[in-house]
Amino acid sequence: MRDKVAFAGIGTTRYGNFPETDSYGLGCEALNAALDDAGLKPSDIDGLIVNRIPTYERFAEMMGINPQYCLLTEAPGRFSGVSLALAAQAIASGAAKTVALVYGNNGRSVRMNYGGGDSQWSPWGMTSPGAIHAMMWRRHMHEFGTSHADLGHVSLAFRDHACLNPDAVMHGRPITLEDHAGARPICEPLKLLDYCLINDGAVAWIMTSAERARDMKRPAVLLSGYARQDAFHYGSAPPDDFWHPTLSACRSVYDRAGIGREDIQGLGIYDNFSPTVLFSLEGLGFCKQGEGGDFVHDGMLRLGQGRWPTNTSGGHLSDSYMQGWGIIAECVRQLRDDCGARQIPNAQAMQYICATNIAQSLILRRDQ
């Protein structure tokens, strides 16, 4: 699969509170932006994957797309990477030539709650993805001597990036380490600035073969490698291993891409909560397990300072929680020199990491 499939178009909407539209309207807007970016028409699309949009039939009907490959993927953010891999497999196998992947979410205007309701642990008040990460982070602090203050360096770096990104929700709202430490507790040990930002918005990607992408409007960005390892054995409880074994298995992404960590200029890390950034860095081997806290000190993730600037758009913490879709779009933009004030100089390859029970990593590369 190395370098056989490419991103040909990217489209994103504004992120915010838009009760006047919905996930369909936002999805159409993002897809039109991606089609314009690629120089394509809806009739050029023969594969369609939608996510957080209620039905693929209605969306395809709205956009006038009659594909030969079509599906709706599951809601959790780990499915951004899964959707990407499915599209790549469809293209490589000939099931589709040009796939539009469209994510649309109106969670803010409909006041979507990530928590509550009936579940295995609700009689004990245990609910929400944030609480699962809080449980893991408390254990990480105990095992490795990390601290909540370590997470401040993650939140601060991404907020600094958002301040360089005029489209970020938190643009113009800088924070300090003291703000992070003093924020309102949500589920201790995590506080407000460890949580992602729920918004309305949409992201669309157009993927096709590298060959076809080279004939399109913008420079092709190649999918060089993808690795995934699932783990579902945690007995419905928070993982007791920080997904370290499965994230470590994803180090095979380097062999698949044929390049190493040293060849990567920047990272996109799935930051639904700040601890996942440390779990991701430790799992993929940027530092040893337990040393993630020390690793992110002194601006390691920050543009213009650190070796691997991470989440240059602001990420889920300070741009918007677009469930990985926006972070991957940012990686593509970095590799096309589209990022203006937040551009990583000479970005040749970017790596995406997602620490979830479907652990994933992928490497994108500039076409040479």
Place this chain on the structure above:
Amino acid sequence: MSLATRPRPQIDNWNRPFWDACNEQRLMLQRCTATGRCFFPPAPVSPFTGRPEWEWITASGRGELWSFVVFHQSYFPGMKDELPYPVVMVKLEEGPFLLTNLDGMEASQAEIGMRLAVRFPGGPEGITLPQFGSEAGVA
């Protein structure tokens, strides 16, 4: 605070014996007969073999505090009065983890690694929720 207004468990064919036992102040677990390992939540098959080869055992009710969190955000109307409330992750002696709450102990007294034991102080009508407190405090 009252356990009476807690969310009710979702009772199904597999976990019904667990909840029935809680009403009798006993903590029960399924044990895989092929491997001798216990598992939770209750399931139709052992996760260690994928086969319906298991038996119910009465667990010791003892375990170790693995991790804990303190909720400040309200997700359940019946727990609003308990805020801020702790949820503790207990590693039972038999192996499985339970997510539960502290009984007779404040969140500020919780320490990872401390020994805990089960109690059955109450729950919504017809249900008894296992809670955990200091091992020493159990009669």
